[in-house]
Amino acid sequence: MTRMIRMTLQGNTLDVSQAAPRQVSAFLQKWRLYLVLLGMMLPTLIGLGLFTYYPQFGAIKYSLYNWDGGTTEEFVGFRNFREAFTVDPLFWQSFQLVLILLAANILKMWPSILAAIVLHRLRSERWQYIYRVLFVVPMIIPSIVGLLIWKGFYDAGNGALNAFLNSTGLMKALDRLDVFMAGDGTSGGLVNTAVARAVRDRFEIAGTHGLWWMIMVGVVLILVRMVSGRFFRNRVNPVAAPLTWTAAALLVAAVVLSLLFCVWPTRPINAFAEGTPAWLGNQHLIIPAVIFWGFPWVGTVGVLIYLAGLQNITQDVYEAAELDGVGPVRKLFAIELPLIMTQVRINLIFLTIGTITDYGLFLLLLGPWGGPGSKGMVPGLYMYSTAFLDQRFGYACALGMILFVILLSITILYQKYVKVEK
Structure with a gap:
């Protein structure tokens, strides 16, 4: 019995003594691989740091x-x-x-x-x-x-766009649209109707501020909709639909108004009458x-x-x-x-x-x-x-x-x- 215990202890000691060099060898081999990979990546990392990140940090400094x-x-x-x-x-x-x-x-x-x-x-x-x-x-x-x-x-004189518009009659349509959309600057016209002018002047919708306010309110309503959904959880959310539709209406209105009031002039520009708009x-x-x-x-x-x-x-x-x-x-x-x-x-x-x-x-x-x-x-x-x-x-x-x-x-x-x- 004593002999068997002694042999078991000797075997365990032998296994431990053999396992330690194997672990060291595997560790060194792994780090050798890491060093090789790092050496292969080093030129790219140096170039990336010098020509990409250094100018960015330089911009922060300057x-x-x-x-x-x-x-x-x-x-x-x-x-x-x-x-x-x-x-x-x-x-x-x-x-x-x-x-x-x-x-x-x-x-x-x-x-x-x-x-x-x-x-x-x-x-x-x-x-x-x-x-x-x-x-x-x-x-x-x-x-x-x-x-x-x-x-x-x-190009105003020889451009393909003006040539196409003149040959198809669309230039005259744009001239009429110029009057229809803007009117005479004081009355008439789609953009210069009394309601449109009142809304535009009151809320500055023609400028950047009014559009940003509409977008911000729409985003806030979406966030409120999300928070309210977490509050009601398994119950019916009574404010979900009104908030969603109001936010969607504001965002769509901001897009439409930006394209209407900011893209098209609010006064006739008379650029299409001669057929050569610049x-x-x-x-x-x-x-x-x-x-x-x-x-x-x-x-x-x-x-x-x-x-x-x-x-x-x-x-x-x-x-x-x-x-x-x-x-x-x-x-x-x-x-x-x-x-x-x-x-x-x-x-x-x-x-x-x-x-x-x-x-x-x-x-x-x-x-x-x-x-x-x-x-x-x-x-x-x-x-x-x-x-x-x-x-x-x-x-x-x-x-x-x-x-x-x-x-x-x-x-x-x-x-x-x-x-x-x-």
């Missing part, structure tokens, strides 16, 4: 300085931010165009969604492949070439021209994003819908749209970031100050002009920090509330 881009530096603290919020009206005026473009982008998303759904429903794989290639081909063409084509398209040279026509840019708004990237989401829908869902007698239109609203909300959210984020920060389109079409009356000024273009024309790089960095916070907040809202219906 937003607190009066910096001209050279050697002149003066620490001013938060003076640049105070100037942006209290003194500089043009920066916040540029958000009026952003609000209009974001509202228009919601409508301009539909052609891409419908094009992706049509491609997805094609039975022939051969035709699907051909159309996908056709949608990818425009990505090869430099974007600046497309912008130059559109600039010539809008779309990019008339401050009243700049916003309609910018909205019309990209027609028919079937964006290559947007179509491919939506198509990728549609391909993730299993065939079983469509087969079950066909057994239930679901038609093509109901499939669109009951199956396809709810299940591609992730892709809609991604595209919304891209469109929002591009609308607020992009300036290439407006710089090439309208110049560094957004055309006559700065009607085509967007925050990205204003930041560019402030930095490279006024040589106020520190103030431009402060504007960039404000845009970063705004974009981050909007992205968080998209991530939280634009979700897939399971």
Whole structure:
């Protein structure tokens, strides 16, 4: 018995002595692999830090300085931010165009969604492949070439747009619409009716403030609706429907009013009578021209994003819908749209970031100050002009920090509330 116990203890000691080197070897081998992977990633991390993150942190630093881009530096603290919020009206005026473009982008998303759904429903794989290639081909063409084509398209004398409108008689229709919508500035006209003028003047709906108030109230009502739903839980929520419909009505009204009062002039501009309106040279026509840019708004990237989401829908869902007698239109609203909300959210984020920060389109079409009356000024273009024309790089960095916070907040809202219906 004693001999057996002694042999067992010796065996356990032997196992422990053999296990320790194996653990050390496995530990060293694991860390050797980590070091190899780190060595392979190190050039990328160094490049990312130097050329991506360092300039970003540099922008945070210089937003607190009066910096001209050279050697002149003066620490001013938060003076640049105070100037942006209290003194500089043009920066916040540029958000009026952003609000209009974001509202228009919601409508301009539909052609891409419908094009992706049509491609997805094609039975022939051969035709699907051909159309996908056709949608990818425009990505090869430099974007600046497309912008130059559109600039010539809008030319007052030889532009294709004016030639098309004159040849089809639509120019006369626009001339009549100019009078019908605006009237004579004091009476008549759809935009200048007594009710419209009273509402516009009383609540400043024609400006940015009234529209932002309508949107804010709509969002607050949605939040109250969510909180009340948690309060009632398993009981019937009596305020759910009124809050939902009121919030939806306010948001839709904000979109419609922004497109009506902010896009179309409130007084006759008499630009269509001679048949040569300067779309990019008339401050009243700049916003309609910018909205019309990209027609028919079937964006290559947007179509491919939506198509990728549609391909993730299993065939079983469509087969079950066909057994239930679901038609093509109901499939669109009951199956396809709810299940591609992730892709809609991604595209919304891209469109929002591009609308607020992009300036290439407006710089090439309208110049560094957004055309006559700065009607085509967007925050990205204003930041560019402030930095490279006024040589106020520190103030431009402060504007960039404000845009970063705004974009981050909007992205968080998209991530939280634009979700897939399971």
